[in-house]
Amino acid sequence: MILNIKQSKNIQNRSGQAVLFIVMAICILAFAMLWMADVHRIIFIKDRSQNAGDAAALAGARWQATAMNFVGELNLMHALASSMGDEVSVDVITNTQKRVCFVGPMTGVAAAQQAAKLNGIHVNDDFTAFMKEHADKIENEYATIMNGNSALPEPWPGAWYEYADMVRAIADDGVAAGVDNAIFYTDPMGAHPLLQIEFYEAIRGKNWCWFHFYGMHLLEEYDGYTWWPALPEQEELPLSSPEYLALHLRPIELRLSSIVKEGHPSIEAAEEIGIEITPRELDDTQDEVLENWFFYNSGRWGSWETMLDSSFPIEGDVRDEYNYQGADSVMRVEASSHRLMEDTKAHDTIIWTGAAKPFGYLDGEDNKATPNSVGLVLPAFRSVNLIPIDASSAPDGGSFNMKWRRHREYHLPIYMDAGPSALFPNCMYCRQLATWEIPEFRISGVEWLASNDWKCVISPPGGGPGGGTRHAH
Numbered sequence: 001m002i003l004n005i006k007q008s009k010n011i012q013n014r015s016g017q018a019v020l021f022i023v024m025a026i027c028i029l030a031f032a033m034l035w036m037a038d039v040h041r042i043i044f045i046k047d048r049s050q051n052a053g054d055a056a057a058l059a060g061a062r063w064q065a066t067a068m069n070f071v072g073e074l075n076l077m078h079a080l081a082s083s084m085g086d087e088v089s090v091d092v093i094t095n096t097q098k099r100v101c102f103v104g105p106m107t108g109v110a111a112a113q114q115a116a117k118l119n120g121i122h123v124n125d126d127f128t129a130f131m132k133e134h135a136d137k138i139e140n141e142y143a144t145i146m147n148g149n150s151a152l153p154e155p156w157p158g159a160w161y162e163y164a165d166m167v168r169a170i171a172d173d174g175v176a177a178g179v180d181n182a183i184f185y186t187d188p189m190g191a192h193p194l195l196q197i198e199f200y201e202a203i204r205g206k207n208w209c210w211f212h213f214y215g216m217h218l219l220e221e222y223d224g225y226t227w228w229p230a231l232p233e234q235e236e237l238p239l240s241s242p243e244y245l246a247l248h249l250r251p252i253e254l255r256l257s258s259i260v261k262e263g264h265p266s267i268e269a270a271e272e273i274g275i276e277i278t279p280r281e282l283d284d285t286q287d288e289v290l291e292n293w294f295f296y297n298s299g300r301w302g303s304w305e306t307m308l309d310s311s312f313p314i315e316g317d318v319r320d321e322y323n324y325q326g327a328d329s330v331m332r333v334e335a336s337s338h339r340l341m342e343d344t345k346a347h348d349t350i351i352w353t354g355a356a357k358p359f360g361y362l363d364g365e366d367n368k369a370t371p372n373s374v375g376l377v378l379p380a381f382r383s384v385n386l387i388p389i390d391a392s393s394a395p396d397g398g399s400f401n402m403k404w405r406r407h408r409e410y411h412l413p414i415y416m417d418a419g420p421s422a423l424f425p426n427c428m429y430c431r432q433l434a435t436w437e438i439p440e441f442r443i444s445g446v447e448w449l450a451s452n453d454w455k456c457v458i459s460p461p462g463g464g465p466g467g468g469t470r471h472a473h
């Protein structure tokens with residue numbers, strides 16, 4: 001009997017352990033399945049974001065190319081009309097060019113929205129709200145009449161209202177792709193550590209090597225918020241392009257004879273599209289008047305050589321005909337993936353920034369020349385291609401990084417006035433500034449570098465800690 005009781009106890013124990021084991025196995029399995037589902041979901045959304053961001057960037061660049069080719073053809077039409085003394089047509093052409101410089105890029109922004117949405121990206125409420133606010137700002141600030149003139153000189157009468165309408169129309173449809181290389185007329189231009197997103201990233205990651213290379217004086221000299229130099233002012237901007245997908249073209253006043261000369265590429269470009277401009281009519285320069293011709297803004301259309309340092313993502317020589325910066329299209333899409341695991345509120349935001357650029361060349365006598373090689377805009381663009389984000393014109397941190405923008409525009413000026421007590425605890429950039437304000441934090445960096453700075457090497461873009469691209473890919 002005693003034995004029997006023992007046996008049955010044993011059996012009970014064993015079956016109890018088996019149940020426990022099965023329960024544990026089920027838990028682990030369920031956990032693994034949820035985890036796998038999360039991983040699949042994240043990979044799927046990442047793929048979708050990448051496709052959408054790239055498609056949006058290409059759509060924007062295509063419209064940039066189309067607009068620049070049109071402006072170029074109109075330059076040639078202008079030469080023809082001008083050589084025949086047709087002043088009315090010259091006026092119409094110049095006015096059309098001014099508008100194309102705005103309407104072309106803005107159509108690109110609209111096309112980018114379609115591309116992003118067709119690739120499964122939803123409307124982004126923050127982007128949409130921002131563009132609606134921007135439309136109001138254009139009307140209420142840029143176009144405000146002061147002393148009989150608008151606050152910002154208009155490219156043509158009523159331009160700011162037409163521009164505001166275009167921005168609002170895009171916002172009303174819902175914005176899915178943010179123009180990450182937008183340059184706003186009111187953005188501060190110039191370097192300042194507080195406007196560099198890398199500064200905040202270095203604080204967050206205790207990346208002392210960043211300070212070693214770019215800001216040792218910050219670590220060593222900083223002694224409180226009044227130490228910061230004033231935030232930079234905005235620069236004088238040419239207002240001949242919209243803030244989104246700017247073409248960086250501008251009208252320049254010149255006489256016809258300086259545009260169309262024997263052997264000038266414009267003569268050949270004109271022939272290519274079936275216009276024959278004969279320099280014969282240009283002999284008499286007596287009654288030639290100054291007219292507006294559209295040129296590449298050379299400050300923006302520089303060669304890439306200036307960027308060929310360790311941070312440039314392309315190795316080797318850039319082929320001559322591709323060696324220009326200028327117009328490009330950078331689009332940010334954000335998609336969130338709600339996690340099945342952990343608490344239900346958790347989600348990952350997946351950000352993809354795609355960059356694309358119009359490419360083309362002029363057929364020179366011996367070789368191909370860049371589209372901007374003669375300064376005058378000519379129909380030269382033949383393709384659009386994706387480019388590395390680090391080679392694009394997108395500013396540090398991205399123009400449609402809304403948290404970053406809010407920090408720069410609203411939090412920084414308050415902090416500069418009132419100091420760390422005015423930082424916003426909900427803003428991650430403010431939180432990093434609060435860390436920066438702790439003297440022990442900065443001292444620990446100086447101390448680490450005193451014995452470890454030999455460990456700091458500039459890593460190739462995208463790889464390794466301390467290096468990395470400017471965007472969260």
Ligand SMILES: [Zn+2]
Nearest residue numbers: 407411427430
């Ligand atoms: Zn902030």
